[in-house]
Amino acid sequence: MQRDGVPVSAAELGIALYVDPGMHEVTASAPGFEPVTKQVTLVEGKTETVAIPDLTPKPDTGPTPKQPDTDPSQQAGHRLSPPVSPMRKYIGLGAGGAGVVMVGVGLLFGSQALSKNDEAKKLCGDDLACSSAEFDEGKQLISDGRSKATLSTVFVVAGGAALVAGAVVFLTAPRARAREQATGARIVPVIRSSGAGIGLAGTF
Numbered sequence: 001m002q003r004d005g006v007p008v009s010a011a012e013l014g015i016a017l018y019v020d021p022g023m024h025e026v027t028a029s030a031p032g033f034e035p036v037t038k039q040v041t042l043v044e045g046k047t048e049t050v051a052i053p054d055l056t057p058k059p060d061t062g063p064t065p066k067q068p069d070t071d072p073s074q075q076a077g078h079r080l081s082p083p084v085s086p087m088r089k090y091i092g093l094g095a096g097g098a099g100v101v102m103v104g105v106g107l108l109f110g111s112q113a114l115s116k117n118d119e120a121k122k123l124c125g126d127d128l129a130c131s132s133a134e135f136d137e138g139k140q141l142i143s144d145g146r147s148k149a150t151l152s153t154v155f156v157v158a159g160g161a162a163l164v165a166g167a168v169v170f171l172t173a174p175r176a177r178a179r180e181q182a183t184g185a186r187i188v189p190v191i192r193s194s195g196a197g198i199g200l201a202g203t204f
Contacts, residue, residue: 092170099162106155116145
């Protein structure tokens with residue numbers, strides 16, 4: 001309830017109020033109802049009563065239709081995939097690269113082992129039976145050849161394992177698009193008469 005735009009407390013309703021003579025406006029309102037406004041002109045020394053009729057409920061327009069949630073990424077029947085972190089691919093490539101290096105080092109040690117073995121055969125014969133004068137040198141060549149052969153085996157096996165692990169991690173990494181073509185690669189050691197090397201084969 002308001003009188004001339006000023007709220008009227010509930011305690012003031014139904015009792016006589018003293019106001020200045022002249023025109024006054026009384027407005028009654030409530031949520032969900034149409035407001036009612038009454039105007040009254042007061043004369044000095046005379047009492048006026050303002051009766052407020054029952055308020056009329058506002059027309060029921062029904063619940064406001066809820067707008068469907070629209071995701072820009074789903075418009076035009078297209079849903080964008082969440083960004084895929086390339087970290088797993090980087091890890092796979094890193095492991096594969098480390099494997100390539102280790103295999104290369106292993107092949108290098110293998111080549112050196114063959115070279116030491118050839119030197120020992122030239123010095124002591126094919127059966128590696130060295131004379132007393134050549135025994136120490138031949139023994140050292142044979143020892144070096146065996147050590148390098150062992151290192152070659154260790155590096156080649158470890159490098160091969162790293163290559164396999166890197167390939168598995170890389171090839172099983174989530175793809176940004178389902179229509180991406182699968183890629184695969186394999187790295188194989190290549191041994192020629194001129195030396196050893198690394199071969200890369202696959203589809204990209």
